[in-house]
Amino acid sequence: MQQLTHLERLEAESIHIMREVVAEAQKPVMLYSIGKDSAVMLHLARKAFYPSPPPFPLLHVDTTWKFQEMYRLRDKMAAESGMELIVYQNPEAKARGINPFDHGPLHTDMWKTEGLKQALDLHGFDAAFGGARRDEEKSRAKERIFSFRTASHGWDPKNQRPELWNLYNARKAKGESIRVFPISNWTELDIWQYIMKEEIEIVPLYMAAERPTVERDGMLLMVDDDRFRLEPGETPQMRSVRFRTLGCYPLTGAVESTASTLPEVVQEMLLTTTSERQGRVIDKDGGDASMEKKKQEGYF
Amino acid sequence: MADSDPVYRTDALIAEDIEAYLELHQNKTLLRFITCGSVDDGKSTLIGRLLYDSKMIFEDQLAALEADSKRVGTQGQEIDFALLVDGLAAEREQGITIDVAYRFFATEKRKFIVADTPGHEQYTRNMVTGASTADLAVILIDARKGVLTQTRRHSYLAHLIGIRHLVLAVNKMDLVSYDKDTFDSIVEEYAEFAASIGIEGFTAIPISGFKGDNIAIAPSANTPWYDGPSLINHLETVEVTDTAAQARGFRMPVQWVNRPNLDFRGFSGLIASGEIAPGQDVRIVPSGKTSKVKSIVTLNGELDRAVAGQSVTLTLADEVDCSRGDVIAIADDPPQVADQFESTIVWMSDEELIPGRGYWLKLATQTVTATVAEPKYEVNVNTMEHLAAKTLGLNSIGVAEVTTDRPLVFERYEDSRTLGGFILIDKLTNATVAAGMIHFSLRRAQNVHWQALEIGREQHAALKRQAPAVLWFTGLSGSGKSTIANMVEKRLHSFSRHSFLLDGDNIRHGLNKDLGFTEADRIENIRRVGEVAKLMADAGLIVLTAFISPFRAEREMVRSMLPEGEFVEIFIDTPLSVAEARDVKGLYKKARSGELKNFTGIDSPYEAPENPEIRIDTTATTPEEAANLIVERVLGVWTPDL
Incomplete structure (x- = not known):
């Protein structure tokens, strides 16, 4: 058996x-x-x-x-x-x-x-x-x-x-x-477990690294290319961040983190207190x- | 909140040694279960509680939940866990769960998938759906109300669908002051009922989904008299269905043949039961050919063995015929093959069962045409009584004979959900209209061999130097079908084509004189005519049929019996008012006066063809013109030498 x-x-x-x-x-x-x-x-x-x-x-x-x-x-x-x-x-x-x-x-x-x-x-x-x-x-x-x-x-x-x-x-x-x-x-x-077990390649953005970011409306946004429009007073700052979900970069919030390996990412995820889609703007417009x-x- | 604050996972381990935690979690097993109960038994609250206690609820969700609870909740100022689970906007408004929802949580030992299924009577189909993949069912009872009609119904359905582990969760114990006698008398009443429908055993647990008693830890301080497991404890330890299936003979329905190049031929499928290793003898069913397993191929390398529940690709030692729909089985104990079964059928469509009509039947990877006979009986799901029935409507359950147009590889449902469970699909709407469970075959198809004939349909047709076809005339009574078909046949004859005209009235004087005009009889009438037309086409003839044939499904059934392109549907399109004004046989008059029942166009429907090969508008075309047009279209297509 x-x-x-x-x-x-x-x-x-x-x-x-x-x-x-x-x-x-x-x-x-x-x-x-x-x-x-x-x-x-x-x-x-x-x-x-x-x-x-x-x-x-x-x-x-x-x-x-x-x-x-x-x-x-x-x-x-x-x-x-x-x-x-x-x-x-x-x-x-x-x-x-x-x-x-x-x-x-x-x-x-x-x-x-x-x-x-x-x-x-x-x-x-x-x-x-x-x-x-x-x-x-x-x-x-x-x-x-x-x-x-x-x-x-x-x-x-x-x-x-x-x-x-x-x-x-x-x-x-x-x-x-x-x-x-x-x-x-x-x-x-x-x-996550399957990614580790099968050694599946994923976008490095899921792991923490120093990245240029600005804080806007309570979200950390990454300045990924020069199309990003900075508002008056905004200057990109290097922060150790990672992403829990990936979408369009100006709409995807990063989280501050030092988890740079897969087990650390999972550890953070398990101990975290906010749900996955929270980083995306899409669920919020139009209410419930x-x-x-x-x-x-x-x-x- | 709860008196104890149970946690199913150790945050300490996660924080201190994540690798160790992951190792532990990676080797968990999976249990799928359903919760069922009446509308107010607290199903959603229980699931919300399980998610909450296992920390599957995050802070932002909890904040939203608290706000929602105050706004639309039913628990006053306290958290209404049910809101976590009730998903669709429509049901929030109605305050009930209307569909099957799947939830996920995990404990230290297992991962769980919960199907939340509704308690409303009209949604029997959803409960059967949720139960079909479950290893265990939690039947919820409101301690204040005891065993209700719904409790019996849910238990019956869970048992019917083959769930072997039943948990009787006597909920809302907090509202009966955790009274032992109340619990005991409910269990006693339920035990009596369970035994009466053949349920061999169940586990009864007194709980409060709202307060958390006996959910994670038992006994709770409020039920010192209870000495059984907590709900979680029990869920963590029962045996999973897939594991049980390993003990049975090897069977793998072939899903797909993998041929990347000429040197590789693999058979892909999900192992339904048993286990397999390279070198073992296997038999392909239904052909009966045998071979040996050469290898079990995966992206991560070849396997030494594979077991029930795994998706694999097998290669065989010999070049044997094997394709989608076949079953690869252990050689000395293959499954049976038959084309007639007694089955339990759960009807899931608003449109009721039409006995005799052809439906698609899908069982494992086999899809065939099947007809269902008039039910032997229908089961009253509340009282388990057997009632006489002519058909089955939405949410009714009955036992009936099912006949398929070719043999199916099967097992009894109680032995194999995969090879004993099937769905029926409406051929026109493509809706899944029923679920079925095979009890046993009524005759072994092995005994009815197809006679291999030396002279086949090609030889017959070649001798006549023509391509066979069935010209299927359909239209209202008095539309001109027989008249036009007659003229077409005369023209075909003059072109030296071998033909035969099957006329509705004539057939009813002989072959079909035992049939009346009910919907079922009309279907049988067409089925027989279809079979005769097919035999004649096999003999090389051009067959003309002139029948009202009012139902699309039956015309499509005949179409599917013939090789592609041989069925030519000719719609003689005459408006009802015109046909009625002609009334050649005086039938419309009789129908209008009520003397003639079930008359097409009057009190029985006519379903016009949607895409006929040929459509004749008789208000704009004379019968002669129509006949010329048909002959031109028909001969032009298949006799290039003309």
């Missing part, structure tokens, strides 16, 4: 999900956001299909405002995995110069929400893997692993298909698509049910 550990069971479940999608969908794609969850998801895909490379491309819906270190790792991982990398930037957002400084919520809406819809429509992908986890946020706790979207990418939380055992119904009408969340049942700690509202509109 061999007792499987929780990580072994989670890994087996995620791999099973990915193989079901590849067997049943016409044109799957993996949404790759370069964060630690994406890194784990990509690693699981490589395990699921080894010795073949994962039989689908990686799609990065880019906002042009990610951290430079993210772009570097993205290109490296795509090359290493032998997968095609598709980078999509919403041309309208590009033309209108949409940016996080001037446009607030519109920045996320146009680059990410609209950009994602456009990219999926453009390539005709009918199934997209996403790295969302149920422990991240309340409305995610109830989402299925296979989540159906209408032709206009809407999500109807009241009309979800029941998901029994590990039997997934991937059938859909023309024009409809599925978002699939293979790491739904992983927690933040599971992700904002993520749910975003999802109904088509945000991943």
